[in-house]
Amino acid sequence: xxxxxxxxxxxxxxxxxxxxxxxxxxxxxxxxxxxxxxxxxxxxxxxxxxxxxxxxxxxxxxxxxxxxxxxxxxxxxxxxxxxxxxxxxxxxxxxxxxxxxxxxxxxxxxxxxxxxxxxxxxxxxxxxxxxxxxxxxxxxxxxxxxxxxxxxxxxxxxxxxxxxxxxxxxxxxxxxxxxxxxxxxxxxxxxxxxxxxxxxxxxxxxxxxxxxxxxxxxxxxxxxxxxxxxxxxxxxxxxxxxxxxxxxxxxxxxxxxxxxxxxxxxxxxxxxxxxxxxxxxxxxxxxxxxxxxxxxxxxxxxxxxxxxxxxxxxxxxxxxxxxxxxxxxxxxxxxxxxxxxxxxxxxxxxxxxxxxxxxxxxxxxxxxxxxxxxxxxxxxxxxxxxxxxxxxxxxxxxxxxxxxxxxxxx
Amino acid sequence: xxxxxxxxxxxxxxxxxxxxxxxxxxxxxxxxxxxxxxxxxxxxxxxxxxxxxxxxxxxxxxxxxxxxxxxxxxxxxxxxxxxxxxxxxxxxxxxxxxxxxxxxxxxxxxxxxxxxxxxxxxxxxxxxxxxxxxxxxxxxxxxxxxxxxxxxxxxxxxxxxxxxxxxxxxxxxxxxxxxxxxxxxxxxxxxxxxxxxxxxxxxxxxxxxxxxxxxxxxxxxxxxxxxxxxxxxxxxxxxxxxxxxxxxxxxxxxxxxxxxx
Numbered sequence: 001x002x003x004x005x006x007x008x009x010x011x012x013x014x015x016x017x018x019x020x021x022x023x024x025x026x027x028x029x030x031x032x033x034x035x036x037x038x039x040x041x042x043x044x045x046x047x048x049x050x051x052x053x054x055x056x057x058x059x060x061x062x063x064x065x066x067x068x069x070x071x072x073x074x075x076x077x078x079x080x081x082x083x084x085x086x087x088x089x090x091x092x093x094x095x096x097x098x099x100x101x102x103x104x105x106x107x108x109x110x111x112x113x114x115x116x117x118x119x120x121x122x123x124x125x126x127x128x129x130x131x132x133x134x135x136x137x138x139x140x141x142x143x144x145x146x147x148x149x150x151x152x153x154x155x156x157x158x159x160x161x162x163x164x165x166x167x168x169x170x171x172x173x174x175x176x177x178x179x180x181x182x183x184x185x186x187x188x189x190x191x192x193x194x195x196x197x198x199x200x201x202x203x204x205x206x207x208x209x210x211x212x213x214x215x216x217x218x219x220x221x222x223x224x225x226x227x228x229x230x231x232x233x234x235x236x237x238x239x240x241x242x243x244x245x246x247x248x249x250x251x252x253x254x255x256x257x258x259x260x261x262x263x264x265x266x267x268x269x270x271x272x273x274x275x276x277x278x279x280x281x282x283x284x285x286x287x288x289x290x291x292x293x294x295x296x297x298x299x300x301x302x303x304x305x306x307x308x309x310x311x312x313x314x315x316x317x318x319x320x321x322x323x324x325x326x327x328x329x330x331x332x333x334x335x336x337x338x339x340x341x342x343x344x345x346x347x348x349x350x351x352x353x354x355x356x357x358x359x360x361x362x363x364x365x366x367x368x369x370x371x372x373x374x375x376x377x378x379x380x381x382x383x384x385x386x387x388x389x390x391x392x393x394x395x396x397x398x399x400x401x402x403x404x405x406x407x408x409x410x
Numbered sequence: 411x412x413x414x415x416x417x418x419x420x421x422x423x424x425x426x427x428x429x430x431x432x433x434x435x436x437x438x439x440x441x442x443x444x445x446x447x448x449x450x451x452x453x454x455x456x457x458x459x460x461x462x463x464x465x466x467x468x469x470x471x472x473x474x475x476x477x478x479x480x481x482x483x484x485x486x487x488x489x490x491x492x493x494x495x496x497x498x499x500x501x502x503x504x505x506x507x508x509x510x511x512x513x514x515x516x517x518x519x520x521x522x523x524x525x526x527x528x529x530x531x532x533x534x535x536x537x538x539x540x541x542x543x544x545x546x547x548x549x550x551x552x553x554x555x556x557x558x559x560x561x562x563x564x565x566x567x568x569x570x571x572x573x574x575x576x577x578x579x580x581x582x583x584x585x586x587x588x589x590x591x592x593x594x595x596x597x598x599x600x601x602x603x604x605x606x607x608x609x610x611x612x613x614x615x616x617x618x619x620x621x622x623x624x625x626x627x628x629x630x631x632x633x634x635x636x637x638x639x640x641x642x643x644x645x646x647x648x649x650x651x652x653x654x655x656x657x658x659x660x661x662x663x664x665x666x667x668x669x670x671x
Contacts, residue, residue, distance in 0.1 A: 013531075013533065014530050014531055014533065015530070015533060015534075015535060015536075017536070018530050018535075018536055021536070022516075022518075022519070022523075022530075025518045025519055025523070026516075026518040028518070029517065029518030030518075302516075304514060305514075305515075305516045305517070307514075308514040308515075308516065309516070309527060309531070310475075310499070310502075311473065311475060311502065311508060312502065312503065312508070312527050312528045312531060312575075313499050313500070313502040313503020313504070313528055313531035313532065314499060314503075314527075314531045315495070315496050315499040315531070316495060316499075318531065403475050404470050404475050404476055407510070407514060
């Protein structure tokens with residue numbers, strides 16, 4: 001039984017490493033053609049990557065700017081304009097008892113005035129509890145949070161308030177300084193008049209572009225102000241935000257959540273990204289046609305070689321795989337070069353844009369391009385998929401080559 | 411089947427009413443007329459015929475590349491063309507070493523990789539295939555050309571390298587299609603000697619196609635083919651047949667020369 005070897009059909013075909021090496025050597029043999037094809041793919045995929053990276057980068061900038069330090073698992077609760085329902089201990093308790101509510105942040109805020117040394121500035125004065133500090137990323141850049149401070153009357157100042165008073169040069173020097181706050185509270189409760197109190201700076205935060213300061217909510221509570229300005233409700237999961245919101249609204253309150261804004265921004269950017277990919281797609285189509293052309297010409301040129309390989313014992317699956325490897329090598333190398341090129345171009349453009357921005361007085365650096373791993377992997381996988389699609393026809397033709405006709409070809 | 415005295419008892423290939431036809435335009439052309447023949451194991455079989463006589467068609471059938479229109483081809487008693495495509499590929503990779511008249515190469519590969527191809531198709535690793543390739547190259551005295559590209563070698567050198575490719579997987583059968591066709595006498599003789607050596611020392615079965623009377627002397631077994639009709643010449647009649655062929659040729663040439671005057 002020499003022919004019908006029991007394992008004849010199961011015998012391994014050519015090792016994949018060898019097929020890859022044969023494919024690689026063939027591509028190297030036609031250096032100019034391979035380089036041009038890879039360059040075509042690199043430009044096409046680079047254009048798509050560059051535009052998507054810009055889209056994601058700008059989206060990130062906008063999200064950071066708009067949503068900023070708000071957690072998307074939080075819901076802001078306010079009273080409606082009629083003030084028919086109030087945010088007091090009873091309603092806070094009812095909200096806290098809603099299922100999936102994890103934490104409640106209480107806040108008062110009033111317009112007021114702050115004074116350090118001889119500098120004075122109008123500001124919004126927030127009275128917040130620990131829950132509020134936990135639910136809001138206050139972006140502490142110096143010192144400690146209110147809840148971590150052992151001071152009796154601690155205060156957090158934001159950078160904008162210090163800038164307004166010209167004290168933002170050395171933030172360390174601001175710590176432990178005394179700040180005098182005055183808040184007219186007569187509108188809230190007639191007998192309270194004007195609150196004047198001295199606090200000690202325990203930390204500096206980077207939030208908002210207007211002057212904001214944060215003190216403990218107990219101060220206002222101690223004055224008998226039981227009606228809170230706003231609640232921040234922390235939900236255990238983003239999925240539950242909408243359910244909790246509707247339950248809170250059923251109690252007569254108005255709610256808003258950073259999720260709303262985020263969803264809106266994402267929706268707009270989805271559309272923008274599709275348009276950007278559309279532009280990049282034109283380059284991609286040219287690259288795909290170039291790759292198809294290269295593989296087809298390669299097949300025609302190598303018909304005799306493929307015939308020879310069949311005569312020497314190659315199986316049709318081996319020849320199919322050989323072409324698939326060539327397509328994969330072209331698409332992977334093209335997409336890696338394209339992504340690296342787009343990444344470097346992004347860095348250069350970002351540097352230029354930051355330079356122009358600093359010339360116009362924007363000192364905070366920004367990054368216009370985002371390079372998340374998912375985008376890099378996604379683009380490479382996409383190109384591999386395209387490569388496999390492009391090679392279907394040439395590889396099928398390679399499989400069907402008749403070795404006798406092929407060897408007779410001149 | 412006519413009884414023909416073979417140089418050895420055991421048949422490697424046997425054909426049974428094997429026939430090959432093809433259509434050219436509206437016409438059906440018979441490339442191989444029905445034939446039943448044997449190719450003995452471990453001997454040199456020469457297929458002799460003029461251009462277009464059907465030699466290459468017969469060789470393609472023996473190589474497992476061309477399915478006959480009718481009849482069967484058996485290899486060690488097994489019907490070759492009842493095998494699947496993959497098994498035919500396995501047959502070509504394991505049982506046959508082929509040398510062509512024209513040197514066919516995969517141009518992007520060096521000599522060592524070109525010769526390793528039959529081993530690659532058997533699933534061997536690069537390291538092991540290269541090792542065997544260097545041995546094969548040593549046997550044809552071409553080891554120093556291992557890392558050159560074959561197309562850069564002379565015709566004679568290329569044919570020797572092609573011999574190395576045919577023997578690299580140590581197949582029992584070497585099929586040589588006009589292996590001396592494009593060579594000068596010196597290189598041609600060298601290839602013929604190599605084939606003889608392989609048969610004698612390696613106990614290979616050699617099947618050589620030629621249209622050159624000069625090399626018929628090496629045949630243990632002769633198949634003469636004319637217009638697709640194959641005649642098996644018995645071993646003890648080979649010498650007289652060759653003499654008769656030479657005499658016919660001489661007569662034809664003399665006649666032509668006299669007509670020319």
